Amino acid sequence: MSEATRTRPATTAAAESPWLVMAEQELRDLWLSGRGLAVMLAHTTLLSITTYLIATNQELNFLEQREAVALTVQVTVAVGGLLVVLVAADAVSGERERGTLETLLLTPVPRRSLLIGKGVAAMSLWFGAFLLALPYLWWIGRDVGTFGSAAAGTFLAGTLLALFLTGVGLLVTTFSQSNGLSLALSFFLLLGLYAPHQLPAEASRGWAGETLLKLDPFTSALLYLERLVINAHTLTQDLPLLVVPALAAAGILTLALALAGRLSLLPRSG
Amino acid sequence: MRTLPARLGLLAATLAALLPLGFAGGAAAQSEPAAPAVEVRLDQDAATAGPGERISFESTVTNASELARTGLVAHLSILTTDPDVYVDPEDWSAQRTQYVDELAPGASTTLTWDVQAVTSGPLVLFVSVTGEAAGPVASSGPLDLTVGGQREVDSGQVLGLVLWTPAGVLALLGATLVRRRRHR
Amino acid sequence: MDVITGGTGQVAGGTRPQTGPALETHGLTRSYGARVAVDSVELLVERGVVLGLLGPNGAGKTTLIRMLSTVLRCDAGSFRVAGVAHTDPVRIRRAVGVLPESAGYPRGQTCEEWLTLHARLFGVRRRDARALAARLLGEVGLEDRRRSLIAGLSRGMRQRLGIARALVNDPEVVFLDEPTLGLDPFGQRQVLDLVTRIAREHGVTVVLSTHVLDEVEQICDRVVILNRGRVVADGTMAEVVRRAAAPREGRLEVPADHRARALDTLAAHHVPAEPGANGHLGMVRLELPGDVAPEDSSAAALRCLLDAGVPVLGFSVEGGRLSDAFLRVTRGDGDE
Structure with a gap:
């Protein structure tokens, strides 16, 4: 081999942020492999079925138009959230199980950057789900002038929830013994957080019920969207309801990134 | 499809409202001295709303007797006079029963009721109060609520x-x- | 502690400054619960060596490599890799290249994509990373699979790709953990040739972990044998064999009518011998002590026969191979 080829490759610390390199590759893996598009196809199919039933089926058409918009918003937030948490929950434990984590840990990239890159890829599924919901929101709400506020509100509240769920998934996957455990745990956490919103209103009375609802980022965000879409509130009218989702997202992401240093080849070891 | 449940709903709502009155009347006839009256009044007798909108009104419960009353129960009833409109009161308000622990002679208390207009059509809302099982029931006057036309999704080009x-x-x-x- | 220095067949490393040993460990220890996987390992490996790291399954080879490449933390002890202390894991990762044992590969990425990603994660600019990926793929004989998905590669190709990945940062020390595991003989040959070539052309220190002793005998200058987490042998091949005192077998061929006299003569000189068991009437098997150089013990045996007038038709020495030493120092231990 010549001297030229033996010379160290041109490296520079400032050339590219490692998290950006990771994010780019994760996004390519997700979207160019077809996995991302396959779940987006499932998402649009679900939205199409819901919209078709809303529009043509007598029983569902019983829904007032604003409620139909609200239903579409809820489906989008729920599907987007589910996709985000599942991809985030696979981020580390999946690599560990596929035997590809070790080569990533052998790079000089800070483990936090690995997590951020993977988190960005997970978040992209939410943005995809949101973008694909826009034509449905426009079509269903076009006569009642809700499209603009519904779209903006969904983006705002949904993004906060997606960030929160990304944090949940990353935290769980970092410390899970197996990928199956990580996925199951994250999924049940998602269901657990979604459940209070489905409780009968009676259950929300009393300090315990009220506290539960106030502390549940899902309930707060969905209530914000309900008031925005059904009660025609303005975007800023119920902003305090988004404080809990925002704090929850910031808190759990901070925690996940703070504990990223404990990401190891063998969980609970290192 | 909609006719049967709609009629059942109307029937249920009407029975819910009328049965206590009939029962109360019977009870009053049987009891020795009829329990002293409790009066219920609403702060409005007519209102309009659009579908999905929330409206709020108050009822004032007054103890018109010379005895203190405890354990009063107030209940909001919602019904429609249109047999083609289906009303499920549960959809309209999650809290349709409120309790008054104690009411001194001549004293009043105000109860606030929140409802969300779910279906368009002519509706009647009223509040009834009783103090004990098989006791007399006092009802307020009606609140005539008109809910405007429902905007439904246009199925064209879907x-x-x-x-x-x-x-x-x-x-x-x-x-x-x-x-x-x-x-x- | 033995100092392991570069032996024959090594070409001094390229242009990078080479100061201090390639590897240095002091009391390196790691446990998994109650089980001690690596126990107070002391090593000193000079630069430019191809070191064979031997041991039965579960001996602690992979754990040792993972600690030295900073993927696992050590419970006790310290080490330096390429002159960098273990307290600076990021710099160590910049200085080492690793082919992990049973490494997984992202099936959905192309060979070029994967190498480019890893080069970029080492701070190489995107365009340079792509050129580097193409060059490394050429080096490992995968230039025509540049745009192929990794999922479509054979196991041998994947191992060669893994070796290319271990070189993206132009490392000073390369750890190859069981690189030929699961490969057919042709694949094994290709990988071993590649390792030899890398060691020669890149001038790096190579640590080859394996339990295939032939591989070590073929390409390694030095050998360290681990057993139950401890270093049980350490040195050049000849040193390890000698220290293991593995006995050798000499095969002597004499005229059939001289065999009895040959046996008597050897017995008189305290050389354990017995008639050959293969039916040949002139064959004699004799045991040569492992702690004496084979040429010395053979010469002594032959001399006493010749002095006694026994005609010797043929003589060969067997045993004394690394495998004998390995079995002797590990006493057949292992997980499986």
Whole structure:
């Protein structure tokens, strides 16, 4: 081999942020492999079925138009959230199980950057789900002038929830013994957080019920969207309801990134 | 499809409202001295709302007797006079029963009721109060609520949206998989 | 502690400054619960060596490599890799290349994509990373699979790709953990040739972990044998064999009518011998002590026969191979 080829490759610390390199590759893996598009196809199919039933089926058409918009918003937030948490929950434990984590840990990239890159890829599924919901929101709400506020509100509240769920998934996957455990745990956490919103209103009375609802980022965000879409509130009218989702997202992401240093080849070891 | 449940709903709502009154009347006739009256008044007798809107009104419960009353129960009833309109009171308000622990002679208390207009049509809302099982029931006057026309989704051209959007995604997915296959 | 220095067949490393040993460990220890996987390992490996790291399954080879490449933390002890202390794991990762044991590969990425990603994660600019990926793929004989998905590669190709990945940062020390595991003989040959070539052309220190002793005998200058987490042998091949005192077998061929006299003569000189068991009437098997150089013990045996007038038709020495030493120092231990 010549001297030229033996010379160290041109490296520079400032050339590219490692998290950006990771994010780019994760996004390519997700979207160019077809996995991302396959779940987006499932998402649009679900939205199409819901919209078709809303529009043509007598029983569902019983829904007032604003409620139909609200239903579409809820489906989008729920599907987007589910996709985000599942991809985030696979981020580390999946690599560990596929035997590809070790080569990533052998790079000089800070483990936090690995997590951020993977988190960005997970978040992209939410943005995809949101973008694909826009034509449905426009079509269903076009006569009642809700499209603009519904779209903006969904983006705002949904993004906060997606960030929160990304944090949940990353935290769980970092410390899970197996990928199956990580996925199951994250999924049940998602269901657990979604459940209070489905409780009968009676259950929300009393300090315990009220506290539960106030502390549940899902309930707060969905209530914000309900008031925005059904009660025609303005975007800023119920902003305090988004404080809990925002704090929850910031808190759990901070925690996940703070504990990223404990990401190891063998969980609970290192 | 809608007629049967609608009628059942109307029947249920009407029975719910009327049965206590009939029962109360019977009870009053049987009891020795009829329990002293409790009066219920609403702060409004007519209102209009659009579908999905929330309205709020108050009822004032007054102890018109010379005895203190405890354990009073106030209940909001919602019914429609249109047999083609289906009303499920549960959809309208999650809290349709409120309790008054103690009411001194001549004293009053105000109860606030929140409802969300779910269905368009002519509706009647009233509050009834009783103190004990088989005791007399006092009812307020009616609040005539008119809920405006319901905006429903226009089903025209829905096929274009529900078919073309997934088709677009499917085309993108196909192109991605074809590109990927070239790398095999 | 033995100092392991570069032996024959090594070409001094390229242009990078080479100061201090390639590897240095002091009391390196790691446990998994109650089980001690690596126990107070002391090593000193000079630069430019191809070191064979031997041991039965579960001996602690992979754990040792993972600690030295900073993927696992050590419970006790310290080490330096390429002159960098273990307290600076990021700099160590910049200085080492690793082919992990049973490494997984992202099936959905192309070979070029994967190498480019890893080069970029080492701070190489995108365009340079792509050029580097193409060059490394050429080096490992995968230039025509540049745009192929990794899912479509054979196991041998994947191992060669893994070796290319271990070189993206132009490392000073390369750890190859069981690189030929699961490969057919042709694949094994290709990988071993590649390792030899890398060691020669890149001038790096190579640590080859394996339990295939032939591989070590073929390409390694030095050998360290681990057993139950401890270093049980350490040195050049000849040193390890000698220290293991593995006995050798000499095969002597004499005229059939001289065999009895040959046996008597050897017995008189305290050389354990017995008639050959293969039916040949002139064959004699004799045991040569492992702690004496084979040429010395053979010469002594032959001399006493010749002095006694026994005609010797043929003589060969067997045993004394690394495998004998390995079995002797590990006493057949292992997980499986």
